[in-house]
Amino acid sequence: MNHFNSIRELLNTLSRGHKLLAEMFEQRKSLHYRYELALELMDGNEDVIKLLLSKNIIRQNGSLLELDDNFLKFFEEILEVNEEINTSYINENIRQVKDEYMLYFLQATTDSERFKYLKAVKSALRKIGRITMRNIVDLNRNIENAFKTEPTYKIKLSKLENYKLKLEAIQQMIVQSEKLLNEDALTFFKTATDEELKYIKTELILDLTESRQNLIETRKQIIEYINQVKYQSKFIEKLRQLKYLRDQFEIKHKTNIIEVLSKTHSLAFEAKPFYSLKLSLESLQQEDIRKIIKKVINNYHTGISPRKFVAENLSAVDLKVETEKEIHINLYEVKRNFKTSGKHLFDYINEYEFPREVSFAERVTIYCQMISIFEDEFVISENFELQDKIEYALVYPK
Amino acid sequence: MNVPRQTGEIFELLSKGQFICSNSSDSHISKLCEILDDSENFEILYEYFYSINFILEKGDEYYNFSRKNESKADLERKLETACKWIDIVDFFKTFDNAFASGYSFSPARIAVEISVQAVLKNKADGLKSVLKMDEKTPYQEVANKIVELLCKEGFAEIENEILKSFKVLSSFKYLEELINNINIPEEVKHEIPE
Numbered sequence: 129m130n131h132f133n134s135i136r137e138l139l140n141t142l143s144r145g146h147k148l149l150a151e152m153f154e155q156r157k158s159l160h161y162r163y164e165l166a167l168e169l170m171d172g173n174e175d176v177i178k179l180l181l182s183k184n185i186i187r188q189n190g191s192l193l194e195l196d197d198n199f200l201k202f203f204e205e206i207l208e209v210n211e212e213i214n215t216s217y218i219n220e221n222i223r224q225v226k227d228e229y230m231l232y233f234l235q236a237t238t239d240s241e242r243f244k245y246l247k248a249v250k251s252a253l254r255k256i257g258r259i260t261m262r263n264i265v266d267l268n269r270n271i272e273n274a275f276k277t278e279p280t281y282k283i284k285l286s287k288l289e290n291y292k293l294k295l296e297a298i299q300q301m302i303v304q305s306e307k308l309l310n311e312d313a314l315t316f317f318k319t320a321t322d323e324e325l326k327y328i329k330t331e332l333i334l335d336l337t338e339s340r341q342n343l344i345e346t347r348k349q350i351i352e353y354i355n356q357v358k359y360q361s362k363f364i365e366k367l368r369q370l371k372y373l374r375d376q377f378e379i380k381h382k383t384n385i386i387e388v389l390s391k392t393h394s395l396a397f398e399a400k401p402f403y404s405l406k407l408s409l410e411s412l413q414q415e416d417i418r419k420i421i422k423k424v425i426n427n428y429h430t431g432i433s434p435r436k437f438v439a440e441n442l443s444a445v446d447l448k449v450e451t452e453k454e455i456h457i458n459l460y461e462v463k464r465n466f467k468t469s470g471k472h473l474f475d476y477i478n479e480y481e482f483p484r485e486v487s488f489a490e491r492v493t494i495y496c497q498m499i500s501i502f503e504d505e506f507v508i509s510e511n512f513e514l515q516d517k518i519e520y521a522l523v524y525p526k
Numbered sequence: 527m528n529v530p531r532q533t534g535e536i537f538e539l540l541s542k543g544q545f546i547c548s549n550s551s552d553s554h555i556s557k558l559c560e561i562l563d564d565s566e567n568f569e570i571l572y573e574y575f576y577s578i579n580f581i582l583e584k585g586d587e588y589y590n591f592s593r594k595n596e597s598k599a600d601l602e603r604k605l606e607t608a609c610k611w612i613d614i615v616d617f618f619k620t621f622d623n624a625f626a627s628g629y630s631f632s633p634a635r636i637a638v639e640i641s642v643q644a645v646l647k648n649k650a651d652g653l654k655s656v657l658k659m660d661e662k663t664p665y666q667e668v669a670n671k672i673v674e675l676l677c678k679e680g681f682a683e684i685e686n687e688i689l690k691s692f693k694v695l696s697s698f699k700y701l702e703e704l705i706n707n708i709n710i711p712e713e714v715k716h717e718i719p720e
Contacts, residue, residue, distance in 0.1 A: 281623060360624075363705070364623065366705060366706065366708075367612070367615060367619055367705055369710055369715060370612050370616075370705060370708060370710070371612055371613070371616040373710070373714070374609055374612055375652075379609065379612075382710070382711070382714045383709060383710050383711075383714070384709045385608060388707050388709075389601060389604040389605060390604075392604075393592040394543075394583070394591070394592040395543040395580075395591045395592060396590060396680075397604045398598050399599070400542055401541065
């Protein structure tokens with residue numbers, strides 16, 4: 129039943145109730161919208177609510193309010209937020225364009241009649257492209273939603289299966305539309321020589337091509353999702369069965385688990401290995417390791433406390449400075465005079481006046497030291513002499 | 527043969543029975559995974575580890591080691607481990623059907639679910655004996671223990687320290703595959719009640 133006498137009245141009513149309608153539209157997903165809430169929102173002004181009720185824009189159900197389905201659909205359509213995918217709508221559109229408007233156009237006798245039907249065709253064609261695209265976007269979103277949020281596997285699977293059917297329907301629709309444009313209505317497009325129509329037709333063909341390409345991706349996605357869900361539900365079924373057998377202690381004999389396990393040599397089954405390495409004594413001596421050792425000691429409460437020996441105090445005598453003199457024989461000094469002495473080395477050392485008393489044995493040592501240090505500066509001859517049972521080579525400076 | 531620089535680290539992890547997973551949040555591990563993903567590197571490392579009796583196995587987005595020769599774990603131990611895993615996977619799948627690689631969860635939520643789901647509580651009680659816990663252990667602790675175990679075995683990792691949330695790693699697929707590989711004969715299936 130129509131409650132409005134003019135479009136102006138409808139617009140006015142909507143505008144008066146816009147606050148409440150907007151609020152209710154935003155909450156359309158929640159099942160309850162209470163009358164009191166609406167009253168509160170309208171600041172106690174019941175008139176508007178009553179007006180909306182009387183015009184059937186909203187409906188009352190006990191203490192709950194809901195948006196009338198017609199208006200809800202209308203808002204959703206305009207705002208492009210509906211989630212339902214309706215393919216029958218387009219099919220109807222195509223049928224209408226093909227069987228009615230185009231036919232009437234060709235049969236029309238006057239220009240004004242032709243123009244009327246041409247306009248109808250144009251508007252219908254424009255709609256087809258837009259709705260097809262919308263449907264695909266909605267379909268994609270719905271598929272994602274169903275796959276990601278639906279908690280029950282069975283519902284998820286049937287939802288996905290249904291979306292797959294929808295996808296087929298959209299595909300069919302695209303084929304139909306293309307057929308209409310390219311084959312069925314050739315006469316019409318030849319007769320109707322309208323610039324805008326040509327433009328709309330081209331646009332629609334492009335839209336349809338794009339849609340078809342999008343559908344390929346969507347189809348891939350949905351098949352993958354269905355497979356995943358099937359795999360998951362199959363997996364859960366399998367898991368449940370295995371768990372049952374396990375709880376019944378039958379798993380070993382009623383399944384091939386032993387066979388499967390004896391084939392796998394994965395390390396994951398083994399106890400976690402523990403590689404113990406001996407500590408390096410050398411690094412234990414380092415200063416920074418001392419801290420770690422101390423920390424480890426704190427963790428061990430062995431009850432043994434190592435005794436610490438304290439050295440005695442130093443006496444005054446210990447602190448007295450003592451000097452000890454040692455007379456050092458400078459071999460370089462000895463060598464310096466050797467060159468000018470004109471003697472061979474052994475003789476020279478034997479007669480050399482050292483700063484302190486030097487025994488014969490020591491002199492022999494110095495002789496040997498000199499030769500080994502200054503080997504390059506001496507000439508060691510092949511001649512030997514003997515003194516006190518010591519045979520020595522005659523050594524001269526170079 | 528020029529092995530990658532990270533070979534030591536890869537060996538260190540895998541030789542302890544751990545997994546290297548591609549979806550690890552630890553950038554270090556995902557880096558190792560990247561190296562293994564390179565087929566050239568993989569081949570080199572496969573050969574390299576093969577010569578020291580380890581087989582580098584590539585799973586679905588994870589890597590692990592298995593032995594070339596007989597496993598060091600005897601069959602009894604393997605069976606025990608496999609059964610423990612079945613229990614654990616079953617527990618988590620009861621907790622949430624969607625529990626799989628990439629899933630995010632926290633022990634606190636598991637504890638809440640245990641208190642509201644009778645089936646889950648039952649399974650948690652069952653796990654107490656499997657994990658050798660006291661009968662009276664509070665469920666929060668049981669949940670913590672199970673999650674800890676999952677992490678220790680390399681099937682999950684901590685995702686957020688503050689929120690105490692964990693993430694299931696792709697190695698979880700290893701468990702799924704293992705379970706899928708076990709075959710239940712048709713006639714046995716009929717014996718199992720729905």
